[in-house]
Amino acid sequence: MSGLVSNYKILKEQNLIVECHSGILDADSFIAFKKSITIDPLFLPSLHYFVHLKNVTFSTNLEDIAKYTSFLEANSKVFGNRRVALITNTPNQVVSTTMFKMMQQNKSQSVEIFSTNESALEWLNSNLNKSEILAILADLMHA
Numbered sequence: 193m194s195g196l197v198s199n200y201k202i203l204k205e206q207n208l209i210v211e212c213h214s215g216i217l218d219a220d221s222f223i224a225f226k227k228s229i230t231i232d233p234l235f236l237p238s239l240h241y242f243v244h245l246k247n248v249t250f251s252t253n254l255e256d257i258a259k260y261t262s263f264l265e266a267n268s269k270v271f272g273n274r275r276v277a278l279i280t281n282t283p284n285q286v287v288s289t290t291m292f293k294m295m296q297q298n299k300s301q302s303v304e305i306f307s308t309n310e311s312a313l314e315w316l317n318s319n320l321n322k323s324e325i326l327a328i329l330a331d332l333m334h335a
Contacts, residue, residue, distance in 0.1 A: 202234040206317075208241070208320065209242070244279050254291065278305045280307065293305060
């Protein structure tokens with residue numbers, strides 16, 4: 193595993209961005225990915241996020257996490273009011289995402305960490321078509 197591989201799909205009708213990441217996640221590559229989403233013509237600041245991180249190894253420390261949270265705060269108007277579901281399964285992922293959740297001061301975003309895709313989708317919106325979103329996630333994982 194080297195570098196970060198990121199794919200996403202914007203589901204405008206469900207007000208959701210599905211992100212799938214694999215490889216080594218560092219602050220700079222993740223910030224570059226987030227910037228690239230904002231130029232997508234379907235992007236809206238109000239979209240919620242389903243962020244699949246189960247295939248990622250975080251190469252981050254507290255300074256990296258602070259750098260990312262500062263980036264989000266500086267661009268809070270771009271990223272808007274949203275819910276962010278982070279899906280993890282290893283101690284490395286849980287520690288990094290928990291530190292992010294604790295450090296982020298952006299009151300316009302609500303962040304929760306989940307171990308299952310289904311519970312994350314339920315928290316985002318109980319009316320989401322879960323099987324459709326999980327099929328999209330599977331496609332993104334193999335893209």
